[in-house]
Amino acid sequence: MVVIARSALGKLRGKYDSLSTTEKRIAQLALNSPSTVSEMTIRELASAAGASTASISRFVKRLGYANYREFTMELAHVVVVDAQEGAKLFKELGEGDSLGVIANKVFHSSMASLEATNDALSENDIARAVLKLINAGTVNFFGLGGSSIAALDGYHKFVRTSLNVAYHPDYDIQLMQAAKLTADDCAVVISHSGKNYETIQIVKELKANHVPIIGITSYSGSPLARAATVTLLSLTDEIKYRSEGMYSLISQIAILDSLFMMTVLRSSSRTQPVLMHVRDVIERTREEP
Amino acid sequence: MVVIARSALGKLRGKYDSLSTTEKRIAQLALNSPSTVSEMTIRELASAAGASTASISRFVKRLGYANYREFTMELAHVVVVDAQEGAKLFKELGEGDSLGVIANKVFHSSMASLEATNDALSENDIARAVLKLINAGTVNFFGLGGSSIAALDGYHKFVRTSLNVAYHPDYDIQLMQAAKLTADDCAVVISHSGKNYETIQIVKELKANHVPIIGITSYSGSPLARAATVTLLSLTDEIKYRSEGMYSLISQIAILDSLFMMTVLRSSSRTQPVLMHVRDVIERTREEP
DNA sequence: TGAAAAGTGAAACTTTTTTACATATAATTA
DNA sequence: TAATTATATGTAAAAAAGTTTCACTTTTCA
Incomplete structure (x- = not known):
C-alpha cells in the first residue's frame, strides 16, 4: 500500500x-x-x-x-x-526596495523576457532567417543607439564563423554600407521600437536594393517589422520599467545567440574549423602573452 | 541591514x-x-x-x-x-537538433545562467558596488574582446544617469584612461575569464592608482576577482558550449542592469531628472524628425 | 489497593562534529 | 636557488550532540 x-x-x-x-x-x-x-x-x-x-x-x-x-x-x-507559497509576484520596482529585491526583480524580469521571446519564435521564421544567413555573400548588422550593442554583439559572434560579416557603429557608415549591398547579401537590422528614424532610413535603402532583411524588434506592427523579410520578436516582460528599451537587449542577444548556434550547427563542416581557429586565438591572449 | x-x-x-x-x-x-x-x-x-x-x-x-x-x-x-521548479535539464547542443530545439536550449541555458548569477550575488557585495558607483567622481568601464560589449552596454546605461561615465573600445586608450584615474573614481572591469592579459594590465594600473574596482567575471579565483574591490560573479550554466564565454554576456548585462536600477533608485532625486531628459531625447529621434 | 504499564530524567554511553597539532606542499622572497 | 612563509590536509584528541539504560514516579485498571 x-x-x-x-x-x-x-x-x-x-x-x-x-x-x-x-x-x-x-x-x-x-x-x-x-x-x-x-x-x-x-x-x-x-x-x-x-x-x-x-x-x-x-x-x-x-x-x-x-x-x-x-x-x-x-x-x-x-x-x-x-x-x-507566500512568495508573491513581482511588481514594479519601487524606491523602497532593498538591493537584494531589486536584483531579484531585474533578474526575474529578464528571465521572463527570455521565456516570452522564446515562446514567440516560430521555427519557420527561424529557418528562413538561418537560410538567408548561411547563403549570404556578406552578413551586415545594423543597429543604432541602444540596439547598437546588440548589433555589435551579433558581429562579435558571427565573426567567428566562416561567414563574411560587417558592422560599423556610425550611422552614416551604416547607411553607406546599406547602399552597397545586393540581393545576394543579408542584413540583420535591430531596433527595439522598430521605428527609429535613422534605422528606417537604412531599411529603406536596403529595400531599394532588394537586400533580404532579418528584423529584430519588439513591435510586430512597427515599420521595421513590416519591411523585414523575416521578423524575430524580442519581447520584454510586461512589467513597466522606468526605461523600457533596456530590457529587450537581453532578448535581442538571446535571439542572436540562437541564430549563431544554428548557423554553426547547420553549416557545421564549413564553420567548425574557423570557429576553432578563432577560439584558439582568443585563448592565446590570456595570461602572459 | x-x-x-x-x-x-x-x-x-x-x-x-x-x-x-x-x-x-x-x-x-x-x-x-x-x-x-x-x-x-x-x-x-x-x-x-x-x-x-x-x-x-x-x-x-x-x-x-x-x-x-x-x-x-x-x-x-x-x-x-x-x-x-521541476527539472529542466538540457544537454549539450547536438548537430541533429531541430532549429526549435536549439532555440529552446539556448534560451533555457541563458535563463539558467541568469538564475545562477542571481543566486550567487550577495547583497553585501552589491551594496558596496553601488556605493562606490554613486560616490565616484567618474565611472569608467573597461572590457576587451567579447566583454567590450558588456562594457559598452554599461556605458550606454549609465550615461543616462547623472554620473560621469567613460568608456572607449580601444585597449591603449583604456589603459591611458586607467592611468588617469584616482581613488575618488570608480572602475568597472568586465572580463569573462578574469585573466585576459590586457585586462590585467589595466587592473594593475588601476591598483597602482588605488582606484576602486568593481570586477565582473565568471571565475572567483581569477586575477581580476582577486584584485577587485568588489567582485560580482557572472555565472554560466554548466552545460558545455562550443564557445563558452558567449553565454556569460547575458549574465554580465543583467548584473549591469541591476547596478543601473539600484543606482537610479538609490540616488533617485539626483538621477531622475537626467534620466527623464535622456529618455525624451531618445523619444524625439523616433519616426520622422 | 496493588501489580503492571507508561512516563520521565540522570547519567552512561555512542556517535558526530570541531579543534589542535603535525606534516606536506606550494608560493614567495631574499 | 635556498630559505621562509603561507596553504592544504590528515590524525587524533576534545567537545558537542544524540541515544540508551536504568532507577524512580505516576498512572491505569483488574
Missing part, C-alpha cells in the same frame, strides 16, 4: 492527542515555530520544552523519525514550502 | 573557483546531488569525497556556515526549491 508521506506538521497534528503531557509540550513548540525548532539542538529543545533530551529523542522516534536530525530536517522543509 | 541569504548552491558556485582541490571534490558532490549530501553525516560525506572530516568541517565554514548541520540544512532547502 502506498502511504502518502505527511509533512512534519501533519504528523505532529495527527499524533498530538496520543502524546503524553511532556511530549505535547514539545509538539506545541514545534507546531508554533517550526523554523526556530528546526535549528535547535536536542539539548536546546529539551530545555525550551522543560523536558530531558531523552524525552525528545523518544518523542521523535514515536513520530516515526529515525533520529533527531531527520526530524529537524523535515521541519525545515515545512518552513521552505511555506515561505515559497 | 537585511541580508538576503544566498542559496547553498549559489554559495557553492560562487566560491567554487577559490576552493582547493579537495574542497572542489566536496563541492562537486554537493552540487551534483544536494539531496543525498544533505542527508549524510560528516563522516559519510568525508569518505564519499575522499577527504577527512576535518576538511569537510573547514569547508563548510569557508562557505560561511556556522557548522556542518547548518550546511546540510541549507542543502535540504535547495532540494525542496529545485524539486518544486
